[in-house]
Amino acid sequence: MSDIIIKNAVAGDVATITIDRADAGNALTIEHLGQLSAAFRAAGASGAKLIVLRTTGADFCRGRDPAGGKPSPTALAMRENLVAPILDVYDAIDGTRQPIIAVVQGAALGFGCALATACDITIASDKARFRLPEMEKNLPPTLAASVMMGRVPRKALTWLIYSMEEIDAATALRLGILSSVVPAAELDARVTHHVTELTTRSHEALAAMKEYMRVAPAMAPRGAADYGASLLSSVLSSAKR
Missing domain, CATH: 1.10.287 (Helix Hairpins)
Structure with missing residues:
Protein backbone atom coordinates (compact mmCIF):
# COMPACT_ATOMS: atom_id res chain seq x y z
CA MET A 1 0.00 0.00 0.00
CA SER A 2 1.42 3.39 -0.99
CA ASP A 3 2.01 6.10 1.58
CA ILE A 4 -0.56 8.90 1.52
CA ILE A 5 1.26 11.88 0.04
CA ILE A 6 -1.66 13.70 -1.61
CA LYS A 7 -3.36 16.05 0.85
CA ASN A 8 -6.83 17.41 0.07
CA ALA A 9 -8.40 20.23 2.09
CA VAL A 10 -11.38 22.52 1.56
CA ALA A 11 -11.52 25.94 3.22
CA GLY A 12 -14.49 28.06 2.26
CA ASP A 13 -14.64 28.40 -1.51
CA VAL A 14 -11.18 26.92 -2.16
CA ALA A 15 -10.12 23.28 -2.34
CA THR A 16 -6.37 22.81 -2.07
CA ILE A 17 -4.59 19.67 -3.26
CA THR A 18 -1.00 19.34 -2.04
CA ILE A 19 1.53 16.81 -3.30
CA ASP A 20 3.82 16.24 -0.32
CA ARG A 21 6.80 14.20 -1.43
CA ALA A 22 9.52 16.83 -1.42
CA ASP A 23 12.28 14.34 -0.61
CA ALA A 24 11.65 12.68 -4.00
CA GLY A 25 11.12 15.91 -5.91
CA ASN A 26 7.37 15.15 -5.81
CA ALA A 27 7.87 12.39 -8.37
CA LEU A 28 4.80 10.14 -8.33
CA THR A 29 4.45 6.36 -8.40
CA ILE A 30 1.47 4.64 -10.01
CA GLU A 31 -0.16 4.40 -6.58
CA HIS A 32 0.34 8.13 -6.04
CA LEU A 33 -1.28 8.84 -9.39
CA GLY A 34 -4.39 7.04 -8.17
CA GLN A 35 -4.40 9.23 -5.08
CA LEU A 36 -4.06 12.35 -7.22
CA SER A 37 -6.97 11.41 -9.49
CA ALA A 38 -9.11 10.70 -6.43
CA ALA A 39 -8.12 14.04 -4.89
CA PHE A 40 -9.15 15.97 -7.99
CA ARG A 41 -12.50 14.19 -8.13
CA ALA A 42 -13.13 14.75 -4.41
CA ALA A 43 -12.30 18.43 -4.76
CA GLY A 44 -14.55 18.62 -7.79
CA ALA A 45 -17.43 17.10 -5.82
CA SER A 46 -17.01 19.61 -2.99
CA GLY A 47 -18.76 22.96 -2.75
CA ALA A 48 -15.55 24.81 -3.62
CA LYS A 49 -15.51 27.37 -6.42
CA LEU A 50 -11.83 26.85 -7.19
CA ILE A 51 -9.15 24.14 -6.89
CA VAL A 52 -5.51 25.00 -6.19
CA LEU A 53 -2.77 22.44 -6.87
CA ARG A 54 0.46 22.88 -4.91
CA THR A 55 3.52 20.81 -4.10
CA THR A 56 6.00 21.00 -1.24
CA GLY A 57 9.74 21.59 -1.39
CA ALA A 58 11.90 23.05 -4.12
CA ASP A 59 10.42 21.15 -7.08
CA PHE A 60 6.93 21.11 -8.53
CA CYS A 61 7.10 17.52 -9.83
CA ARG A 62 10.08 15.70 -11.27
CA GLY A 63 7.89 13.27 -13.17
CA ARG A 64 6.97 9.63 -12.71
CA ASP A 65 8.64 7.45 -10.11
CA PRO A 66 8.89 3.93 -11.63
CA ALA A 67 8.94 2.27 -8.19
CA GLY A 68 6.15 -0.14 -7.33
CA GLY A 69 3.28 -1.00 -9.62
CA LYS A 70 1.97 -4.33 -10.84
CA PRO A 71 3.79 -6.70 -13.22
CA SER A 72 2.85 -5.97 -16.82
CA PRO A 73 3.83 -8.95 -18.98
CA THR A 74 1.58 -8.00 -21.91
CA ALA A 75 0.74 -4.82 -23.80
CA LEU A 76 -2.81 -5.00 -22.45
CA ALA A 77 -1.56 -5.28 -18.87
CA MET A 78 0.91 -2.45 -19.48
CA ARG A 79 -1.90 -0.21 -20.68
CA GLU A 80 -4.07 -1.08 -17.67
CA ASN A 81 -1.36 -0.87 -15.01
CA LEU A 82 0.85 1.98 -16.25
CA VAL A 83 -0.85 4.01 -18.96
CA ALA A 84 -4.42 4.16 -17.64
CA PRO A 85 -3.51 5.77 -14.26
CA ILE A 86 -1.68 8.60 -16.03
CA LEU A 87 -4.55 9.25 -18.40
CA ASP A 88 -6.95 9.10 -15.47
CA VAL A 89 -5.20 12.07 -13.85
CA TYR A 90 -5.70 14.13 -17.01
CA ASP A 91 -9.33 12.99 -17.18
CA ALA A 92 -9.90 13.99 -13.54
CA ILE A 93 -8.48 17.47 -14.21
CA ASP A 94 -10.60 17.86 -17.30
CA GLY A 95 -13.72 16.60 -15.53
CA THR A 96 -13.83 18.98 -12.56
CA ARG A 97 -16.42 21.74 -12.85
CA GLN A 98 -14.10 24.14 -11.06
CA PRO A 99 -11.09 25.82 -12.65
CA ILE A 100 -7.80 24.43 -11.34
CA ILE A 101 -4.85 26.72 -10.57
CA ALA A 102 -1.43 25.04 -10.49
CA VAL A 103 1.39 26.73 -8.56
CA VAL A 104 4.83 25.85 -9.95
CA GLN A 105 7.82 26.81 -7.82
CA GLY A 106 10.61 24.72 -9.37
CA ALA A 107 11.36 21.83 -11.70
CA ALA A 108 8.46 20.37 -13.69
CA LEU A 109 9.79 17.39 -15.63
CA GLY A 110 8.02 14.80 -17.76
CA PHE A 111 4.66 14.07 -16.15
CA GLY A 112 5.21 17.18 -14.00
CA CYS A 113 5.49 19.35 -17.11
CA ALA A 114 2.32 17.81 -18.54
CA LEU A 115 0.52 18.22 -15.20
CA ALA A 116 1.38 21.91 -15.08
CA THR A 117 0.19 22.33 -18.66
CA ALA A 118 -3.07 20.44 -18.10
CA CYS A 119 -4.38 22.73 -15.35
CA ASP A 120 -6.65 25.60 -16.37
CA ILE A 121 -4.40 28.32 -14.96
CA THR A 122 -0.72 27.81 -14.16
CA ILE A 123 1.21 30.43 -12.22
CA ALA A 124 4.96 29.87 -11.95
CA SER A 125 7.96 31.32 -10.22
CA ASP A 126 10.63 32.77 -12.49
CA LYS A 127 12.85 30.03 -11.05
CA ALA A 128 10.66 27.26 -12.50
CA ARG A 129 12.10 24.97 -15.17
CA PHE A 130 10.40 22.61 -17.63
CA ARG A 131 11.60 19.58 -19.56
CA LEU A 132 10.37 16.43 -21.32
CA PRO A 133 13.29 13.99 -20.83
CA GLU A 134 11.55 10.70 -21.66
CA MET A 135 13.35 10.09 -24.96
CA GLU A 136 16.60 9.66 -23.02
CA LYS A 137 15.21 6.23 -22.14
CA ASN A 138 13.63 5.68 -25.58
CA LEU A 139 10.18 6.31 -24.13
CA PRO A 140 8.15 8.53 -26.47
CA PRO A 141 6.17 10.91 -24.20
CA THR A 142 2.94 10.42 -26.12
CA LEU A 143 0.77 10.76 -23.01
CA ALA A 144 2.33 14.09 -22.06
CA ALA A 145 2.00 15.21 -25.68
CA SER A 146 -1.68 14.25 -25.70
CA VAL A 147 -2.48 16.76 -22.96
CA MET A 148 -0.02 19.43 -24.12
CA MET A 149 -0.79 19.50 -27.85
CA GLY A 150 -3.94 21.59 -27.42
CA ARG A 151 -1.95 24.30 -25.63
CA VAL A 152 1.58 24.20 -27.08
CA PRO A 153 2.26 24.78 -30.81
CA ARG A 154 3.16 21.61 -32.68
CA LYS A 155 6.67 22.67 -33.73
CA ALA A 156 7.53 23.77 -30.20
CA LEU A 157 6.17 20.61 -28.60
CA THR A 158 8.01 18.42 -31.10
CA TRP A 159 11.22 20.28 -30.29
CA LEU A 160 10.74 19.86 -26.55
CA ILE A 161 10.27 16.12 -27.03
CA TYR A 162 13.14 15.43 -29.43
CA SER A 163 15.69 17.91 -28.07
CA MET A 164 14.92 17.12 -24.41
CA GLU A 165 16.17 20.62 -23.64
CA GLU A 166 15.23 22.38 -20.42
CA ILE A 167 13.35 25.65 -20.83
CA ASP A 168 12.90 28.47 -18.37
CA ALA A 169 9.64 29.93 -17.14
CA ALA A 170 9.65 32.83 -19.60
CA THR A 171 9.93 30.40 -22.53
CA ALA A 172 7.23 28.16 -21.05
CA LEU A 173 4.95 31.19 -20.84
CA ARG A 174 5.52 32.02 -24.51
CA LEU A 175 4.77 28.42 -25.51
CA GLY A 176 1.47 28.23 -23.63
CA ILE A 177 2.57 25.92 -20.80
CA LEU A 178 2.05 28.73 -18.29
CA SER A 179 -0.48 31.48 -17.69
CA SER A 180 1.73 33.83 -15.69
CA VAL A 181 5.30 34.12 -14.39
CA VAL A 182 6.17 36.09 -11.26
CA PRO A 183 9.32 36.64 -9.19
CA ALA A 184 9.86 33.73 -6.81
CA ALA A 185 9.45 35.94 -3.73
CA GLU A 186 6.03 37.08 -4.98
CA LEU A 187 4.59 33.70 -6.01
CA ASP A 188 2.43 33.02 -2.96
CA ALA A 189 1.13 36.58 -2.79
CA ARG A 190 0.21 36.56 -6.47
CA VAL A 191 -1.59 33.23 -6.17
CA THR A 192 -3.51 34.51 -3.13
CA HIS A 193 -4.51 37.62 -5.08
CA HIS A 194 -5.87 35.62 -8.02
CA VAL A 195 -7.64 33.11 -5.77
CA THR A 196 -9.29 35.93 -3.81
CA GLU A 197 -10.40 37.61 -7.03
CA LEU A 198 -11.78 34.47 -8.63
CA THR A 199 -13.72 33.36 -5.58
CA THR A 200 -15.78 36.56 -5.79
CA ARG A 201 -17.26 35.13 -9.01
Whole structure:
Protein backbone atom coordinates (compact mmCIF):
# COMPACT_ATOMS: atom_id res chain seq x y z
CA MET A 1 0.00 0.00 0.00
CA SER A 2 1.42 3.39 -0.99
CA ASP A 3 2.01 6.10 1.58
CA ILE A 4 -0.56 8.90 1.52
CA ILE A 5 1.26 11.88 0.04
CA ILE A 6 -1.66 13.70 -1.61
CA LYS A 7 -3.36 16.05 0.85
CA ASN A 8 -6.83 17.41 0.07
CA ALA A 9 -8.40 20.23 2.09
CA VAL A 10 -11.38 22.52 1.56
CA ALA A 11 -11.52 25.94 3.22
CA GLY A 12 -14.49 28.06 2.26
CA ASP A 13 -14.64 28.40 -1.51
CA VAL A 14 -11.18 26.92 -2.16
CA ALA A 15 -10.12 23.28 -2.34
CA THR A 16 -6.37 22.81 -2.07
CA ILE A 17 -4.59 19.67 -3.26
CA THR A 18 -1.00 19.34 -2.04
CA ILE A 19 1.53 16.81 -3.30
CA ASP A 20 3.82 16.24 -0.32
CA ARG A 21 6.80 14.20 -1.43
CA ALA A 22 9.52 16.83 -1.42
CA ASP A 23 12.28 14.34 -0.61
CA ALA A 24 11.65 12.68 -4.00
CA GLY A 25 11.12 15.91 -5.91
CA ASN A 26 7.37 15.15 -5.81
CA ALA A 27 7.87 12.39 -8.37
CA LEU A 28 4.80 10.14 -8.33
CA THR A 29 4.45 6.36 -8.40
CA ILE A 30 1.47 4.64 -10.01
CA GLU A 31 -0.16 4.40 -6.58
CA HIS A 32 0.34 8.13 -6.04
CA LEU A 33 -1.28 8.84 -9.39
CA GLY A 34 -4.39 7.04 -8.17
CA GLN A 35 -4.40 9.23 -5.08
CA LEU A 36 -4.06 12.35 -7.22
CA SER A 37 -6.97 11.41 -9.49
CA ALA A 38 -9.11 10.70 -6.43
CA ALA A 39 -8.12 14.04 -4.89
CA PHE A 40 -9.15 15.97 -7.99
CA ARG A 41 -12.50 14.19 -8.13
CA ALA A 42 -13.13 14.75 -4.41
CA ALA A 43 -12.30 18.43 -4.76
CA GLY A 44 -14.55 18.62 -7.79
CA ALA A 45 -17.43 17.10 -5.82
CA SER A 46 -17.01 19.61 -2.99
CA GLY A 47 -18.76 22.96 -2.75
CA ALA A 48 -15.55 24.81 -3.62
CA LYS A 49 -15.51 27.37 -6.42
CA LEU A 50 -11.83 26.85 -7.19
CA ILE A 51 -9.15 24.14 -6.89
CA VAL A 52 -5.51 25.00 -6.19
CA LEU A 53 -2.77 22.44 -6.87
CA ARG A 54 0.46 22.88 -4.91
CA THR A 55 3.52 20.81 -4.10
CA THR A 56 6.00 21.00 -1.24
CA GLY A 57 9.74 21.59 -1.39
CA ALA A 58 11.90 23.05 -4.12
CA ASP A 59 10.42 21.15 -7.08
CA PHE A 60 6.93 21.11 -8.53
CA CYS A 61 7.10 17.52 -9.83
CA ARG A 62 10.08 15.70 -11.27
CA GLY A 63 7.89 13.27 -13.17
CA ARG A 64 6.97 9.63 -12.71
CA ASP A 65 8.64 7.45 -10.11
CA PRO A 66 8.89 3.93 -11.63
CA ALA A 67 8.94 2.27 -8.19
CA GLY A 68 6.15 -0.14 -7.33
CA GLY A 69 3.28 -1.00 -9.62
CA LYS A 70 1.97 -4.33 -10.84
CA PRO A 71 3.79 -6.70 -13.22
CA SER A 72 2.85 -5.97 -16.82
CA PRO A 73 3.83 -8.95 -18.98
CA THR A 74 1.58 -8.00 -21.91
CA ALA A 75 0.74 -4.82 -23.80
CA LEU A 76 -2.81 -5.00 -22.45
CA ALA A 77 -1.56 -5.28 -18.87
CA MET A 78 0.91 -2.45 -19.48
CA ARG A 79 -1.90 -0.21 -20.68
CA GLU A 80 -4.07 -1.08 -17.67
CA ASN A 81 -1.36 -0.87 -15.01
CA LEU A 82 0.85 1.98 -16.25
CA VAL A 83 -0.85 4.01 -18.96
CA ALA A 84 -4.42 4.16 -17.64
CA PRO A 85 -3.51 5.77 -14.26
CA ILE A 86 -1.68 8.60 -16.03
CA LEU A 87 -4.55 9.25 -18.40
CA ASP A 88 -6.95 9.10 -15.47
CA VAL A 89 -5.20 12.07 -13.85
CA TYR A 90 -5.70 14.13 -17.01
CA ASP A 91 -9.33 12.99 -17.18
CA ALA A 92 -9.90 13.99 -13.54
CA ILE A 93 -8.48 17.47 -14.21
CA ASP A 94 -10.60 17.86 -17.30
CA GLY A 95 -13.72 16.60 -15.53
CA THR A 96 -13.83 18.98 -12.56
CA ARG A 97 -16.42 21.74 -12.85
CA GLN A 98 -14.10 24.14 -11.06
CA PRO A 99 -11.09 25.82 -12.65
CA ILE A 100 -7.80 24.43 -11.34
CA ILE A 101 -4.85 26.72 -10.57
CA ALA A 102 -1.43 25.04 -10.49
CA VAL A 103 1.39 26.73 -8.56
CA VAL A 104 4.83 25.85 -9.95
CA GLN A 105 7.82 26.81 -7.82
CA GLY A 106 10.61 24.72 -9.37
CA ALA A 107 11.36 21.83 -11.70
CA ALA A 108 8.46 20.37 -13.69
CA LEU A 109 9.79 17.39 -15.63
CA GLY A 110 8.02 14.80 -17.76
CA PHE A 111 4.66 14.07 -16.15
CA GLY A 112 5.21 17.18 -14.00
CA CYS A 113 5.49 19.35 -17.11
CA ALA A 114 2.32 17.81 -18.54
CA LEU A 115 0.52 18.22 -15.20
CA ALA A 116 1.38 21.91 -15.08
CA THR A 117 0.19 22.33 -18.66
CA ALA A 118 -3.07 20.44 -18.10
CA CYS A 119 -4.38 22.73 -15.35
CA ASP A 120 -6.65 25.60 -16.37
CA ILE A 121 -4.40 28.32 -14.96
CA THR A 122 -0.72 27.81 -14.16
CA ILE A 123 1.21 30.43 -12.22
CA ALA A 124 4.96 29.87 -11.95
CA SER A 125 7.96 31.32 -10.22
CA ASP A 126 10.63 32.77 -12.49
CA LYS A 127 12.85 30.03 -11.05
CA ALA A 128 10.66 27.26 -12.50
CA ARG A 129 12.10 24.97 -15.17
CA PHE A 130 10.40 22.61 -17.63
CA ARG A 131 11.60 19.58 -19.56
CA LEU A 132 10.37 16.43 -21.32
CA PRO A 133 13.29 13.99 -20.83
CA GLU A 134 11.55 10.70 -21.66
CA MET A 135 13.35 10.09 -24.96
CA GLU A 136 16.60 9.66 -23.02
CA LYS A 137 15.21 6.23 -22.14
CA ASN A 138 13.63 5.68 -25.58
CA LEU A 139 10.18 6.31 -24.13
CA PRO A 140 8.15 8.53 -26.47
CA PRO A 141 6.17 10.91 -24.20
CA THR A 142 2.94 10.42 -26.12
CA LEU A 143 0.77 10.76 -23.01
CA ALA A 144 2.33 14.09 -22.06
CA ALA A 145 2.00 15.21 -25.68
CA SER A 146 -1.68 14.25 -25.70
CA VAL A 147 -2.48 16.76 -22.96
CA MET A 148 -0.02 19.43 -24.12
CA MET A 149 -0.79 19.50 -27.85
CA GLY A 150 -3.94 21.59 -27.42
CA ARG A 151 -1.95 24.30 -25.63
CA VAL A 152 1.58 24.20 -27.08
CA PRO A 153 2.26 24.78 -30.81
CA ARG A 154 3.16 21.61 -32.68
CA LYS A 155 6.67 22.67 -33.73
CA ALA A 156 7.53 23.77 -30.20
CA LEU A 157 6.17 20.61 -28.60
CA THR A 158 8.01 18.42 -31.10
CA TRP A 159 11.22 20.28 -30.29
CA LEU A 160 10.74 19.86 -26.55
CA ILE A 161 10.27 16.12 -27.03
CA TYR A 162 13.14 15.43 -29.43
CA SER A 163 15.69 17.91 -28.07
CA MET A 164 14.92 17.12 -24.41
CA GLU A 165 16.17 20.62 -23.64
CA GLU A 166 15.23 22.38 -20.42
CA ILE A 167 13.35 25.65 -20.83
CA ASP A 168 12.90 28.47 -18.37
CA ALA A 169 9.64 29.93 -17.14
CA ALA A 170 9.65 32.83 -19.60
CA THR A 171 9.93 30.40 -22.53
CA ALA A 172 7.23 28.16 -21.05
CA LEU A 173 4.95 31.19 -20.84
CA ARG A 174 5.52 32.02 -24.51
CA LEU A 175 4.77 28.42 -25.51
CA GLY A 176 1.47 28.23 -23.63
CA ILE A 177 2.57 25.92 -20.80
CA LEU A 178 2.05 28.73 -18.29
CA SER A 179 -0.48 31.48 -17.69
CA SER A 180 1.73 33.83 -15.69
CA VAL A 181 5.30 34.12 -14.39
CA VAL A 182 6.17 36.09 -11.26
CA PRO A 183 9.32 36.64 -9.19
CA ALA A 184 9.86 33.73 -6.81
CA ALA A 185 9.45 35.94 -3.73
CA GLU A 186 6.03 37.08 -4.98
CA LEU A 187 4.59 33.70 -6.01
CA ASP A 188 2.43 33.02 -2.96
CA ALA A 189 1.13 36.58 -2.79
CA ARG A 190 0.21 36.56 -6.47
CA VAL A 191 -1.59 33.23 -6.17
CA THR A 192 -3.51 34.51 -3.13
CA HIS A 193 -4.51 37.62 -5.08
CA HIS A 194 -5.87 35.62 -8.02
CA VAL A 195 -7.64 33.11 -5.77
CA THR A 196 -9.29 35.93 -3.81
CA GLU A 197 -10.40 37.61 -7.03
CA LEU A 198 -11.78 34.47 -8.63
CA THR A 199 -13.72 33.36 -5.58
CA THR A 200 -15.78 36.56 -5.79
CA ARG A 201 -17.26 35.13 -9.01
CA SER A 202 -20.29 32.82 -8.97
CA HIS A 203 -20.08 29.03 -9.12
CA GLU A 204 -22.14 29.14 -12.34
CA ALA A 205 -19.91 31.64 -14.13
CA LEU A 206 -16.69 29.84 -13.21
CA ALA A 207 -18.06 26.42 -14.18
CA ALA A 208 -19.50 27.68 -17.46
CA MET A 209 -16.20 29.22 -18.50
CA LYS A 210 -14.28 26.03 -17.68
CA GLU A 211 -16.81 23.98 -19.67
CA TYR A 212 -16.58 26.35 -22.62
CA MET A 213 -12.79 26.25 -22.73
CA ARG A 214 -12.90 22.45 -22.45
CA VAL A 215 -15.29 21.94 -25.38
CA ALA A 216 -15.31 24.96 -27.68
CA PRO A 217 -11.72 24.85 -29.04
CA ALA A 218 -12.54 21.60 -30.89
CA MET A 219 -15.73 23.04 -32.42
CA ALA A 220 -16.30 24.90 -35.66
CA PRO A 221 -16.60 28.68 -35.11
CA ARG A 222 -20.39 28.74 -35.55
CA GLY A 223 -20.85 25.80 -33.20
CA ALA A 224 -18.54 27.40 -30.63
CA ALA A 225 -20.57 30.62 -30.79
CA ASP A 226 -23.87 28.76 -30.39
CA TYR A 227 -22.52 26.74 -27.47
CA GLY A 228 -21.21 29.90 -25.85
CA ALA A 229 -24.62 31.52 -26.23
CA SER A 230 -26.29 28.56 -24.52
CA LEU A 231 -23.87 28.61 -21.59
CA LEU A 232 -24.17 32.36 -21.18
CA SER A 233 -27.96 32.15 -21.23
CA SER A 234 -27.85 29.48 -18.56
CA VAL A 235 -25.63 31.58 -16.31
CA LEU A 236 -27.80 34.67 -16.80
CA SER A 237 -30.90 32.68 -16.04
CA SER A 238 -29.37 31.29 -12.85
CA ALA A 239 -28.38 34.79 -11.71
CA LYS A 240 -32.00 35.98 -11.92
CA ARG A 241 -33.36 33.28 -9.63
